[in-house]
Amino acid sequence: MDLNIAGIRLDVTEDGYLTDVSQWTKEIGAEIAKNEGVVMTDRHWEVVSWLQEQVKNDVALSVRGIKNSGVLDIKEFYALFPNGPLKVSTKIAGVPKPKSCI
Amino acid sequence: MKNLVILGAGTAGTMMANHLVSKLPKTEWKITIVDQYKTHYYQPGFLFLPFDTYTEDQVKKVGKKFIPKGVNYIQKKIEQIFPEENKVELEDETLQYDILIVATGCKIAPQETEGMKGENWHKTVFDFYTFEGSLALRNKLRDWKGGKMVVHFTEMPIKCPVAPLEFVFLADSYFTKKGMRDKVDLTYVTPLGGAFTKPKATAALSHLMKEKNIKVVTDFNIERVDNEKNQIIDYGETAVDFDLLVTVPTNMGDEVIERSGMGDDLNFVPTHHNTLQSLDHENVFVIGDASNIPASKAGSVAHFASETLTDNILLYIDGKPLKEEFDGHANCFIETGNNKALLIDFNYKFEPLEGTFPIAGIGPLKLLKESIFNHWGKLAFRWIYWNMLLKGIPIPMVSRNMSLKGKKIN
Numbered sequence: 478m479d480l481n482i483a484g485i486r487l488d489v490t491e492d493g494y495l496t497d498v499s500q501w502t503k504e505i506g507a508e509i510a511k512n513e514g515v516v517m518t519d520r521h522w523e524v525v526s527w528l529q530e531q532v533k534n535d536v537a538l539s540v541r542g543i544k545n546s547g548v549l550d551i552k553e554f555y556a557l558f559p560n561g562p563l564k565v566s567t568k569i570a571g572v573p574k575p576k577s578c579i
Numbered sequence: 580m581k582n583l584v585i586l587g588a589g590t591a592g593t594m595m596a597n598h599l600v601s602k603l604p605k606t607e608w609k610i611t612i613v614d615q616y617k618t619h620y621y622q623p624g625f626l627f628l629p630f631d632t633y634t635e636d637q638v639k640k641v642g643k644k645f646i647p648k649g650v651n652y653i654q655k656k657i658e659q660i661f662p663e664e665n666k667v668e669l670e671d672e673t674l675q676y677d678i679l680i681v682a683t684g685c686k687i688a689p690q691e692t693e694g695m696k697g698e699n700w701h702k703t704v705f706d707f708y709t710f711e712g713s714l715a716l717r718n719k720l721r722d723w724k725g726g727k728m729v730v731h732f733t734e735m736p737i738k739c740p741v742a743p744l745e746f747v748f749l750a751d752s753y754f755t756k757k758g759m760r761d762k763v764d765l766t767y768v769t770p771l772g773g774a775f776t777k778p779k780a781t782a783a784l785s786h787l788m789k790e791k792n793i794k795v796v797t798d799f800n801i802e803r804v805d806n807e808k809n810q811i812i813d814y815g816e817t818a819v820d821f822d823l824l825v826t827v828p829t830n831m832g833d834e835v836i837e838r839s840g841m842g843d844d845l846n847f848v849p850t851h852h853n854t855l856q857s858l859d860h861e862n863v864f865v866i867g868d869a870s871n872i873p874a875s876k877a878g879s880v881a882h883f884a885s886e887t888l889t890d891n892i893l894l895y896i897d898g899k900p901l902k903e904e905f906d907g908h909a910n911c912f913i914e915t916g917n918n919k920a921l922l923i924d925f926n927y928k929f930e931p932l933e934g935t936f937p938i939a940g941i942g943p944l945k946l947l948k949e950s951i952f953n954h955w956g957k958l959a960f961r962w963i964y965w966n967m968l969l970k971g972i973p974i975p976m977v978s979r980n981m982s983l984k985g986k987k988i989n
Contacts, residue, residue, distance in 0.1 A: 491778045535843075539734040539800075541734055545844055551800075551814045555814055561772065561797075563798075574771075575735045575771060576735070576771065576777065577771060577776045579780035579784065
């Protein structure tokens with residue numbers, strides 16, 4: 478599937494996740510956030526950068542990982558990205574959401 | 580004399596010992612394998628033990644039986660690895676190595692979740708990822724009168740990520756056969772966005788949950804187990820009631836990895852995805868569940884990886900560049916209940932697809948589709964595990980790298 482965001486054609490999964498993180502820009506992140514009903518603040522962007530860094534280092538993302546991140550606590554994570562914080566924040570960050578084998 | 584030391588005599592470590600004993604010249608190399616435990620468990624059998632499909636004896640054997648002659652087998656606790664000094668400290672001796680293979684696996688860490696390993700552990704809160712947990716659950720189920728059964732997993736990555744799904748399918752079958760399905764309310768609780776998370780599998784398999792009357796709770800990130808109210812509660816304050824909780828706790832690499840300062844937050848060792856060399860030390864290689872590679876933590880992955888790793892150890896000894904060959908290949912049977920199973924075959928890049936396996940267009944096994952034949956395959960796998968896999972014997976027609984032949988890509 479592909480999607481047009483901020484005038485750029487992007488490859489995305491069927492549920493709207495970027496398949497190539499190198500296509501990600503802050504404008505694209507902001508546009509995805511808007512579709513998810515999230516108003517981005519500096520704090521949101523900090524979390525997005527942290528998630529991208531984790532993925533780059535092959536660290537499996539989990540809510541527990543957030544707890545030990547030193548970046549924010551889980552309560553704040555839920556407040557910033559309501560309705561499935563990991564699902565929403567990874568989409569905005571342009572990284573894959575945690576998945577299983579099937 | 581040079582030393583190759585393997586840490587861990589589980590699935591991956593045992594396979595490496597069997598591969599290398601015939602490849603390394605005995606006059607130049609001494610192979611040592613270390614594991615403190617005497618028993619080798621057939622871990623896929625822990626799924627069947629609770630339902631009385633397998634007996635205790637069918638899932639465990641004496642580990643020594645599978646270590647080849649010519650390999651030095653030490654049954655001692657590993658205290659610490661000193662990768663800068665090429666040595667491993669055991670409880671009462673120190674081993675020097677030229678090459679180290681880390682195969683220390685991963686295990687459940689229920690203590691990571693508040694209240695999980697509390698007063699109700701193995702009474703109404705069970706795991707089935709340990710022999711003890713699986714056996715305790717079997718004894719509980721034998722005379723359980725019914726109620727709310729919640730099948731849950733805490734977070735990814737876990738060993739065999741489809742096992743919780745298989746468990747809930749087999750539970751449906753088990754209670755139906757016992758004539759008490761109407762007395763059991765089955766709920767599957769996952770931290771992920773759905774019971775199925777890959778597009779092809781979602782399309783092909785979502786109907787199963789409905790057909791079997793299994794409720795699904797998604798995006799559930801457990802914060803604690805409330806042992807008073809018998810609830811699991813997530814960080815968003817959603818609560819799920821249970822009478823019987825079957826959970827997969829957080830999975831972590833062995834504590835020796837943490838003590839040695841070689842792991843990530845979950846004690847998994849950073850490892851090159853395609854060569855299986857550790858990222859920090861060139862004479863340290865990592866195989867099986869101990870590594871952080873983004874492949875499934877499964878015996879079949881260790882099996883395919885062991886073939887590449889054997890080649891790479893020989894290349895490393897010769898001072899040649901390593902093969903960047905391993906593709907994350909996994910091949911797993913998935914029980915869906917009522918004596919049926921699915922087969923999936925996938926790697927880092929390709930999600931499980933529909934098709935035929937291992938012979939394109941013929942099969943006889945069908946990919947991503949329920950069949951009785953696949954169920955027989957799963958049961959036959961126990962024999963294959965003990966008699967072929969551990970001994971490092973290649974499975975006929977199944978190559979180390981995934982093949983696209985017979986698969987429907989679109």
